[in-house]
Amino acid sequence: MTASATIEAADRTDEDGVPALRAGPVLVVAGVLGALLLATAGRHGYYMDELYFRVAGRHLAFGYVDQPPLAPLLARAQIAVFGDSVFALRVVPALLAVASVVVAALVVRELGGGGRAQVLAALATSASLATLAAGHVLHPTAVDHLVWVTVCWLVVRLVRTGDTRLWLAVGAVVGVGLLAKYLVALLVVTLLVGLVLCGPRRVLRSGHLLGGVVLGLVVAGPGIVWQARNGWPQFTMASEMSAGFGVEGAVGFLVGQPLMIGLFLTPLWIAGLVALFRRPQWRPYRSLAVAYLLMVVLLTVVGGFSRYSEGLLTVLLAVGCVPAVDWARGVGRRALLGAAVLLNAVTSAVMCLPVLPATAYGEDSPLAGFADAQLGQTGWAELTEQVAAVYRSLPEGDRARAVLLGQNYSEAGALDRYGPGLDLPAVYSGHNSYADFGVPSDDRTVVVAVGVDVATLRPLFGRCETRATLSFPLPHLDQGKEVVVCHDPNRPWDQIWPSLRWIGTF
Structure with missing residues (x-):
């Protein structure tokens, strides 16, 4: 059998009407990412927030002034299983990042992307700054990153199949996300507005949607009740972190958008955003693009951080892999695409992972601009x-x-x-x-x-x-x-x- 015939066979649709999942290559890519994250997990030292979560894990509660309960709970569980070390705190974040790579490939599959697009999505997601940052340290973002990608995958699948029972799964995943970080509520709101504006609105006329809302609130209930009983300190924390509207903050947020994925892969997520509007067959999924644009406006107005949009940017990156594969028909274009993934992986690793000695990020180093994440693990x-x-x-x-x-x-x-x-x-x-x-x-x-x-x-x-x-x-x-x-x-x-x-x- 020729190589082209093998690929054609791999891209045949299954009984669900979508291309078969290229599970083998996707899992290999995800496994390599996991191995890299675990191999570097114990280097340098604790990140500043990890020192807090380690102690908070000994004082478990249904909520905290500055966060929901999941990160401290994960800290305690990992220390109990793996011991009290830097490496121990970072096992679960690495596994969650691996899962996000697989889910990104599933997003592509739901949109009709074949084996090449699925594998490219796995590679690009693994090479993105957002994924490496989420997978390296114990932080609410480690959970939040996977939750956002999973919610978007479930919504795309729901829209494609019309199976509104998936609202229950969406609700459960959102509930888990709310136990880690309340930011996922922004994704829910913008996706729902996107469905109202762009359709298909029929998926909103279902009792399963209400069931999903109830299920999500039940899962997240302990943290929400704790916040209510303690005067909603999360709002105080949010106001402390928000810069408010200003030209400087707005420019900083917009400039930060390409950095969340990486400059070399920015054309891919932009291609995904554009394709959601331009491809007639993707009209039912335009709510993803609208959700991102709404999010940009809202976060710019309130002075939010650029990283708040990284989960949805990761989804757009995966979406962009479908038109990218269509574009990369020749050897030259494939080489260019491969180089972009490789260069993005290298720069993201240098920025996020302790692949170099900490001294490489000193004040006199050309890498000093990347020092925040690295030097926060030293001293x-x-x-x-x-x-x-x-x-x-x-x-x-x-x-x-x-x-x-x-x-x-x-x-x-x-x-x-x-x-x-x-x-x-x-x-x-x-x-x-x-x-x-x-x-x-x-x-x-x-x-x-x-x-x-x-x-x-x-x-x-x-x-x-x-x-x-x-x-x-x-x-x-x-x-x-x-x-x-x-x-x-x-x-x-x-x-x-x-x-x-x-x-x-x-």
Whole structure:
């Protein structure tokens, strides 16, 4: 059998009326991605948010000030199974990224894409910055990324088949997504508006849609109830993270859109967006394109981050692989397409994964512009050692009465992770839900605080003094912050604590 005949056989439609899934090649691509993510999972160190989730996993709740409950639950489960390490926290994110690659190929299949388009979608999704970023660290985005791609696949399948029972599956997936990140509500709203505007509206006239809504609310119910009972702190958090409308913010959001997938693959997702409007056979699926455009407008107005659209951009990337395969008929065009995927994979890996030494992202390096994600995984052990030096300089009596205080959850999380190995005392922080993890007892009258402004502490204690200034060999968020020692709180800790609590980002 010739190569062309083999491909033709692989692209025959199955009993469902769509091309057969090229499961073998797609799973190979997904498996290679998974192997890469797991091979690099333990390098550098914890990302700043992972230090928080690690501690939050010991304080499980139905909700937190800054997030739903799923990320801390995953942290606790992975540590229980794989041990307390950086690698342990990143197993599930890697597996979720692998699943998103498979689902991207399923999106292409539903749209009539054959084997080549499915494999290209798997390759392009694996090579995108969004997928690599979601699969590398434990973060709500790790779940959110897969949820968005899966919801879009289910909606496309629902529209194609007319099987409205799929609304129940959509509701269940959205419910899980709401346990990780409330942003999926934006996808639901924009997709529904897209269906109203572009059709087919008949899929909305079904009791299964209501059933899906109810199922989603039931699954997400614990987190929603927690938010309601605690005064909806997520809205406060959202307002802290939103920049509001402004020309600079709008430009930054729009410029960031190509970066979410990668510059070399931007033509593919743009091709997918355009094809949804131009291809007559894809008219029933135009709600995907409309949803993206609505999302861009909404996020631009409220000052949202560019990364908020990455899930839908991943779907458009997969969609664009169908016209890309049609375009790449000759050897030259196929080589160009392959080069784009490869170059995007390399640049995305350099930006997101610890494939290079951390020193490669120093201030004098040409890669310094990519340093945020990389250097956010460094310096935490060094921070703890510098705080330990201050603690050890205290008289023995002071050490017996001391606690540690981190201004933000990453500082506190780092001290919690590395402090026991240096015989450091208990750690506290007033940042977001870390403030609810415990308050020092009143017999603890000495505080070693890192990152807290001494002007904030002086009104609360008998005396405070700066003992050290943090310094790191590589750029770090805590560079230049002070380590302050305070004695004798002027009120009981439960009365002082509200003055140390704060909600926001850093």
